[in-house]
Amino acid sequence: MTVQWFPGHMAKALRLIEAQLKQVDCVIECRDARAPLSTRNPVLDRKLGDKPRLIILTKKDLAEPNQSKQWMNQLEAEGNIVVLVDSLQDNLKKVLVPKIEECLIPKREREKKRGMKRRKDRALIVGVPNVGKSTIINQLASKKVASVENRPGVTQALKLIQINQNLELVDTPGVLWPKFESKEMGLHCALIGSVKHTGYNLEQVVNYAYDTLHNRFGDVESHVFFNQIASDKGLLSSGGDIEMEHVQRLFLQDIQNGKYGLITWDRL
Ligand SMILES: Nc1nc2c(ncn2[C@@H]2O[C@H](COP(=O)(O)OP(=O)(O)O)[C@@H](O)[C@H]2O)c(=O)[nH]1
Ligand SMILES: [Mg+2]
Structure with a gap:
């Protein structure tokens, strides 16, 4: 293999992600717009089940616009909710919050039908290294919070960032490993x-x-x-x-x- 990843890291990353997933209502998966397929990990799809997911294609400013458009179309045609961003320029709160809420509509409708009291939704950002997870968290939090990743010990209380009255974000991203299928x-x-x-x-x-x-x-x-x-x-x-x-x-x-x-x- 030209490019390698180490099994021990994978196993650890998977355990951490699984523990994080249990504690959230939706997942925000970051992929690099220059490599939307190579920066996904199919294991995530399997672990998600029917948990809502938003796909963010990051680094729009570095990718070819016509290709990004085609990727957006393809991912949407597959039934995903997708958004393309330049995190260094865009107002992420304005762009992302409505998209996150869109993901959660079915869940909220289910709760309403069952007469359940509405509670705050919790989102987790995940993605392979360097796709811009921390940048997004920092912008949504309006301050620097996401400096530490992969904290061992899943029992400690999650730190949460309040996005608005209905939505909170886990302050530490879930790190996926790239899966080199070719x-x-x-x-x-x-x-x-x-x-x-x-x-x-x-x-x-x-x-x-x-x-x-x-x-x-x-x-x-x-x-x-x-x-x-x-x-x-x-x-x-x-x-x-x-x-x-x-x-x-x-x-x-x-x-x-x-x-x-x-x-x-x-x-x-
Ligand atoms: N050009 C560009 N750079 C970005 C964008 N988002 C993040 N970056 C840069 O990409 C690098 C990795 O970002 P970071 O948030 O640390 O990625 P993480 O490893 O997924 O947490 C940093 O140098 C960021 O400034 C973007 O949309 N466009
Ligand atoms: Mg980071």
Whole structure:
């Protein structure tokens, strides 16, 4: 496998998520708009049962708009409630709260029919690393709260953020692991920063990115291209040797930050 994930982490993440799920009424699943398929984990679907879910496609500002539109259409056609956001620009409270409430309509109707007293709904944010979970929680809370994840010990009381009089949010996101169902999915997760450096083969990820994007770089061969980056970033030694690994990491960082343009890795 080009990109790896470790079974011990998976088992722990799964136990934590299961414990968190039991305590909430709905789940807000964050996926990266550049890789809406690679950043999902099908195990979540199975664990959710009929619990309401909102899918947020994050980092809209880094993905190709026509691809995002197609992903939205496809996910909605599959019966999901979906919203596309740029968490650095959008007013998330305004955008997300109505969508969360939409997810909860069936539950509220059921309660009403049974004559139950309406109680506050509780939502949990989940997603693979780096998809923007903490950013969303912080914005909804209007302060920095989501710095710690994966707290061991599920018995401790959940910390809750009051969103409005009907809705509260768990202050700690549920961390899912990416499930690499194909080699490409692993590569895509690496390219958007959802896999740690130690989890993939740098050379393979860089070659894949270079091959996919090379027509954006002008008509140059790869060694010329990487030499140019090294030179631009002051990484050429006096003898003309280049610190290849450093250059490659900076190249991936630039791709992640949109320097080479908007890119959707999972394509429809
Ligand atoms: N461009 C862009 N960056 C984002 C967006 N949402 C989050 N980020 C950035 O992505 C990185 C990871 O975000 P974080 O909330 O820590 O992700 P988490 O690991 O899922 O909690 C941070 O550098 C955020 O500033 C977005 O919508 N657009
Ligand atoms: Mg986080």
